[in-house]
Amino acid sequence: MPGGLYSLIDEPWIPVRWRAGVSGDRSAERVGLREVLTRSQDIAGLAVADAPAHAALLRVLYALTARVTGLDAGGPDWSDRRLDVLELGRLPAGRSGRKQPGVDGYFTEWRQRFFVFDPVGGRPWMQDARLAEQCDAGNTAGVNKLMVTRPAGNNHAWFRHGSDARPDLPTVGEAVLNLLVWHYWGPSGRCSAREVGGVKTASAVAGPLRTALSYHPEGESLFETLLAGLVPPRSAERRERDLCPWEWEELPDPDGAPLLPQGPCSRLTACSQHALLLVPDEEGRHVADAYITWAYRAGRMPRDDDFVIWQTSQQGNRYPRPADARRGLWRDLDALLLLKPSGSAQPVRPAVFRTAQEISERLRVRALGFDQDGQAKDVQFVDASTPTVFDLVEERAPRTAPAVGRLRSLGELFGWRLERAVKRAWTAYVDDPKADPGTWVGEAAGRYWPQAEAQFWRRFAGLDRDGVLDDAGLDVAEARKSFLRLAEEAYEAVTDTVIRTQRGAKAVSEARIELYGGARKPK
Template identity: 60%
Template sequence: MTPTVASMFNLLTEPWIPVRWVPSARCDEPPGRVGLRSVLVNAHRIQQLAPPHPHVHAALLRNLYALTARVTELDEQGPARDWLERRDEVIDAGQLPAAAVDAYLARFHDRFFLYDEDGGRPWMQDPRLARQCDPHNTAGVNKLIMTRPSGNNHAWFRHGSDSTPDLPSSADAALHLLTWHYYGPSGRCSSREVNGVKSASTTAGPLRTALSYHPEGATLFETLLAGLVQPSSVVRREADLCPWEWEQLPDPEKVPDAPTGPCARLTACSQHAVLLVPGGEKGEVAADAYITWAYREGRIPRDDPYLIWQISQQGNRYPRPADSQRALWRDVDALLAHRVSDSDGSQPPLVFETADGLWPHLRVRALGFEQEGQAKNVQFVEAATPPILGKEEQLRPSSRQEVARLRQLGERYGRRLDRAVRRAYRTYVDDKKSDAGAWSADAAARYWPAAEREFWDRFRQLQRRNSAGQDDSAADASLDADATRSAFLRLAERAYDTVTERAGMTLRGAQAVSDARIELYGGPRRR
């Protein structure tokens, strides 16, 4: 039987996931892209995933976490042995079990086709859209790729035309398919008709606007094992299903069920329904795409273990948003639960409860996409810390307040610097409502990178003192608060002097700069 065009691209074997191999593997000239099976079987030889954008990386990791939990049977607590002991056995083996990988993937082989024209179930897609959506008014591949303009939207990253789009390869289309399930916007979408009722509105994806944090090891194998979250004792794998494991597609008119375990929480929380249309002689490109709502009513609860959760003044729980202007060091105390009494009440990612201390070289990688809830995409966000999750890097409980204090001092003088340059500018131009954004941005660009270097230098000093076995009674002396305060103040003063130098060459400007300088030291004293 001659295979159809659509059935020729199976994600288990086709190369679509970009990877970076460990240096010792380069002599074999391994490929730059591999299929899902190769990623799992060779995870110990792969250094890390290498997708083009951080939000693609975050989406890929969540699906690989779920597959790793399945093939290692770490998707349940298990009645016989402790979950942590079973994870240690996998770690001691040094690689994921190839036989278990093959057995699991063979069971769901037909669910990993990217396209299917024969009434099957293409991976992470809803084939019903071909008849429930208007085939003459599809979303198109420009809509599928979030970095492209589509319709009447602004061109944020590149220009393009819906009439003559550049068709993405099937490998790239699979990556962008994933991002829609996690970062898809809310608002108007393609119309979908179910049981005679048309709707064209959807809610945002579970990671829209959020920044996620992942423990990262020396290899992808370490990263995947460190990223697994211990399931509760009530989780059962027959109920905790990934979308490709569903016997039937969910009813779009019913309120979606809340996920019952880690695998569903990682892969089955999408608010969007997508269907790709193959193109080319062998299905090597995606020619079109349907993108619409997955559920007419209700929203799947957001409960992701890789997010920092904050509490609003109204008591609502929300993830810390991705901010391209906020450096990762400012989240370190929240990541490791280094809190003091006046903290903002943030909850660190749940994954660090089981990842902390697993390997001596574990660090944290932050991945996200600064966006608005609907159409606007601003900037990608990606950063990595030095090793802060290893056994040698663990801080004493009494040292955790010092890390929070260190971060607070760095942020304090950043805020004071911003107030100072804004006041100086507005006084200089004699307009209290004037926009001081140019001076503020210049000062921030000078201060925050220097403050980041200062933070990590002093953070490493805390680590060295801790590893030397310093007694907890000397904890108060571990962080020299006065020296730290003076160091950040000097950085703020240097940035302030540089930004205001030219204005200070005039009498009026010198007076404005001199008067506003007091903001660096806390502002005028109140009587």
């Protein structure tokens, strides 16, 4: 089969952005895994358009970076060894000792496991070749189901028209990126039936990052980004047991419980709840069909990820902060920079941020995710980034850190007060407690939050990085007035159409007090 020749190591399938002023060939818009690692110092970043695919591919590259550098092994000198790689200025191409195989050494050892289609060895990359026999070949998922931006089945077409009977075939590279999205953000619920041990079932568990927002430190080059994204192994973790799926000696038993991750590499790549198999066209350059089903019948993988903000529900359950396309990234900043950020949800900073600041204080934060529900509804991709912020991480600037949280709190305070004010004004004006104030709330939010974000970043840029001034030089009273003024302007614009009537003017006037904290309760 020609498809067996498509190797992700050398075939150009990863979209990249090259750094300005870099010498050498920068004409290629896509590169393979070998080149993306060996030339990571020349690459500004990945150019993957779909946010969840971008985050998923980063996790694979983190694991490969740990392998080729030997940073998959822990120890008290782990940070020093990572700084040695940083000082080298590139990822090692050749082998340097048993624990540092280098890019070429690693891909030579595992060459056979990086083919997308592997009919001979039966181990196509991040797939399960057994599905060809365990699933019904006449009832496959199809490529429209595989491609997360396409409508499939009876769903509405939003971005493009398509037909399950005659779909546009994706390139192998496009299909692999969507394969990764399924592994990390795949839905729960009914899927293609899979028969194992004489029992046929068709129910999948949600992927490990379903609904979650993933936060990544981002440097001046992909090389810095990959090093900053590494997390040191925990004390009891051993690289010999910490395997990526393509390194497994045998595929896991789908009739049993999931294999628990044994270290950073398996946490990055081996927590999928879905099994997939791509079917090539005759030439092997496109994907013609796909099997998509469940990976394990018994139990589910524990949610343990180093790139999410963990929160605690009122019932005491731990869960990742969900992606919300309407929420600005600046509202999460104190939960990323501070050791103990405030909030009733008791947010915990992503583990990667504990050591990322060792690479550079010029790092930015990239947030990537999928606004979706826990089962099957997908809303919108989330892709946002900050300016350089790691110079204010609490370990580097402990005296300035509280100002970040205070500034965020002020911005959110007046956003919440604005929402209460327009809801109260609407209810009083229409004189119907069941009337939906959503139109006014949405318009007020659309006016306030973008302006509040600009105000936040302007004042954030002016904070004292040297720790000389009290409260990092933040004028709290002036910041409070600025956010209040934005809320007032939004409130006036939204309610302007009704103040020309007596009832409207009264409703708007009485509800305005919510912008200032509401009426004081008598003692």
